[in-house]
Amino acid sequence: MLTLVSVRIQRPLLAPSRCCLRIRCNSSSASYPHQVLQTVDEECAGFLTWLKRKFGVEISSVLSVGKSSYGRSLFACKPIQAGDCVLKVPYSVQLAPDNLHPSISSLLGDEVSNVAKLALVILLHQSLGQASEWAPYISSLPRLTDMHSTIFWSDEELEMIKISSLYYETLKHKAQIEKDFSSIKHVLDQFPEYFEGVTLHKFKHAYNLVESRAWISTRGVSMIPFADFFNHDACSETDVLSDDFKQVSEVIADESYAPGDEVLIRYGKFSNARLLLDFGFVIPHNKYDQVKVEVNARQHDHLHALKLNLLHRHTTPSLKDVNDLSSQENGFMVMEVKSSSGKGRGIPQSLRALARVLSCTSPQELQELATEATQNDGRLARIPLKNRDREVEAHRLLHSRVSHMIQNYNAALESLTHYSSEKSTQRMQLARDLLTGEFRILGSASAWLKNYCQTLKQAGSV
Template sequence: MLCPSRLAKLRPLPRPLLAAARRHRGVDLRCAISSSPPPPPPPPPPQVRLRTTSSSSTGLGMPSVDEEECGDFLPWLERKAGAEVSPFLSVGKSAYGRSLFASKSIRAGDSILKVPFNVEISPDDLLPEIRSCKVGNVAKLAAIVLKEQKMGQDSEWAPYIRCLPQPEEMHSTVFWSDEELEMIKESSVYQRTIDRKVGMEREFSVLRHALDCHLPEVSKDMKFEDFMHACALVESRAWESSKGYSLVPFADFLNHDGLAKAVLLRDEQKQFSEVIADHNYAPGEQVLISYGKLSNAVLLLDFGFTIPHNIYDEVQIQFNVPLQDPLYEMKLYLLQRHCLQITHNFGISKCPADSFTIKLGSEIC
C-alpha cells in the first residue's frame, strides 16, 4: 500500500568559498543517453513511501511543534554556535516527519538559515585511532552518532541526537525484509541494497575492533542493527564538506522538493552553511529545498521514498554486446558517442557493457 512519505534531506557541489553542498551518496556507475525533454510536469505531488508506517503528523502545511523532543532545539543550537542560526524558521512535524516551517513571512532571496561550521559534526571529531580506521567517512560519522547516543543526556549533542529519526522511522531499502526486497528484485536498487548491506557488515567488523580497543564503552552491547541505523542516518543527512562529509544540525530538518531551486550553500571563507529562499513563504508554510537531481532509485535507497512524476527519474536498459560480435567496436563507438560511459558489473547482469540508463530530465549531456 502506498502512503505519503516524509520528505527527505538534500544536498548538491562544493567549490572554494560559496558553493552548493552536495548530499552524500555513493558513486553512481551508471551512464546516460540523450532524450527529448519531457513536457512540463504537474505540481510536485507528495513523495511516496513504499512501506506503511504510523504517524502523528498533521498534514502538509500546518506544523505540529514537538515541544518535548525538539521545542528547545534551535535556542540550544544558537547558544552552542554563539550566533543566530535562523530568525525565520521553526521546527515542527508534518506528514513527512520532522520539518522546518516559516515562523514569519519569508521573501525570495532572504537568507533563512546560517549554520556555523563550529556546530557541524565531522570525522575530525573522532579520536585519531578511530579516524585512521580503514572505513569510509559514513562509518566514521556513524561511530560519532553511536558514541553520542551511548552518552545519552551527558552528550553535548543530546538535543540534536534526540531529534533524529528512530529505526522504525527509517525506510531505506536496507531496512526492508527479504519479502519486501523481492518486490524490487528486477531493479538495480535490489543489488545496490545488497551491496550496501555487505559493505556495512564489513565496516562494522573493522570499526567494532577499533572501538573495542579505544572506546569500549561505545562498543559494549553494540549490535550490527545499531550501526546500520547510524549509517542510514548519516547516508540520508550528511553533506559533502571540506572535511569529507559533515552533519549540519537544523539544516538537515529541511525536506526535499525535486523542483526547488534552493539548496544548502557552504561558504568556506565565512565558515557557515546557508540557505537562500527561492520563493516567498507565508507564516506556517513548510520550507523546502532540493537535495539534487535524484532519481527514484537513489531516493528509495538513501531515503526510503519515491516521487511520482519525478522529472529526474531514470530507466535502466539491459543489453549485451558479445565480444565476438563483428560489429562490437562500432556499437561501442555509437554508445560512447551518445554520452554513454559503459558500465561494468552493474545491476543484475555481470558481463561488461551490459546496461545504460535513460535519464528523463532535460539536462542530460
C-alpha cells in the same frame, strides 16, 4: 571568499528524520500549496534555543520546527522573501569525522570511509546519552523503526522490487556497509565502554543517518543540525551552500514564503530508486526517474566477436564496458521520453548506437560503421543508419527489449496484490510506487520507439 553548493553524499547508483512521504514534490509544483497542516513539535521545540545557548550564535530567526502530514518539518514563522538567508550554521556547530577523539581516530586506517567515521561519532554520542553535549541533536535523529531505506528491508520485502535494478544496488550497498563495519570492528572492541553492544544492525542505522542527512563540502562529510529538518522538493532551487571563508553553511530561499508555509529544499536531482535507497521515500511522477535497460548480444550471433571488437576499439565514456554485454554492471539509464513524436530525449544515444551495432548482419556493415566513426568524431553509430530497414531493425531490437521489461514490471506490480498481510503495508506501498514510476518510464520509451519505427517505415514506402 569561496562559496559553493554542498552536495549530498554521492555514490554511483544504477548509473543522495527523512521518512516516507515527508516530501512535497510533483512535476508541477504550482499544484502543491506550501501551507500544510502544522502542529508543534514538542520534542524539538527548544532545539534552536539549545543551539544558540551552546554555541552563542543564532541559527535562524525566521524558521520554526513543527510537524506536518510529511513528518517533522521547518515552517516560516516570519515572512520570507526570495533571496533571503533563512538559516546559517557555523562549521563549529556541525558534526564531522574530526569530532572523533584522537585516541579513536588514530586507530582508523585510510580504508575507513568518512561515512563510517561519522557513523562512529553518532554511535559514541548515542552511548553517552544525556551526558553527551550533543544529546538534544542526537535524540532528534530518526529511530530505526522510522527509517525505510531498502538496506533495512528483509529479504522477503526486497523480493518486491527484484525487477528493479535498485534490488541489486541495495545488495551491493549492504555488502559495502558490512565491509565498513569490519574495518572499524577493532575500534569497537578497543573501547567497550563506549561501543559495547554495537552490532552490525546498529552500525547500519548510524550509517544511514549519515547518508540521509549529511552533506559534502570542502570541510568534508558533516551533519548540519537543524538544516537536516528540511524536507525535499525536487522542484525547488534551494540548496545548502558552504562558505569556507566565513566557515558557515547557509540556505538562501529561492522563493517567498508567508508565515505558516513549509520551507523546502532540494536534496538533489535524484530518481526514486536513489531516494528510496538513501532516504527511504519516493515521490509521485518524479521527473528525475530512470530505469536501467540492458541489451545483450544474441548468443549465436556469428558476428559476436567482430561486434565486441568494434565496440572495444571505438568505446567512449557513454559506451564504457559494453564489450561485456552480459554483465549486470552494464546498462543504460533511460529517462522519461516526453512525447512519442519528439526526439527521443531520455533514450541515451549510446543505447541507440549499441542497438545499431548489434543489428548489423554482415562484416561490411560493421566496417562501414567503423569508417564513419573515424571520419567523424570517433563515436560509433551515433547517427541513423543509411539503410533505413537496418535502422528500423535496430530500434525494433530496443522496442522488443523494453516491451519485455514492461511485461515483467506489469507482472511484478500484479504480484504485489498477493503478498501476505504480515508484510509492512508502508514498504509494500513504497515498492508499488517505485515500480509504477519505472513502469511509466518504460511505457514512454516504448511509445517513442514504436512511433520512430512506424515513421521510418512510412517514409520508406513513399
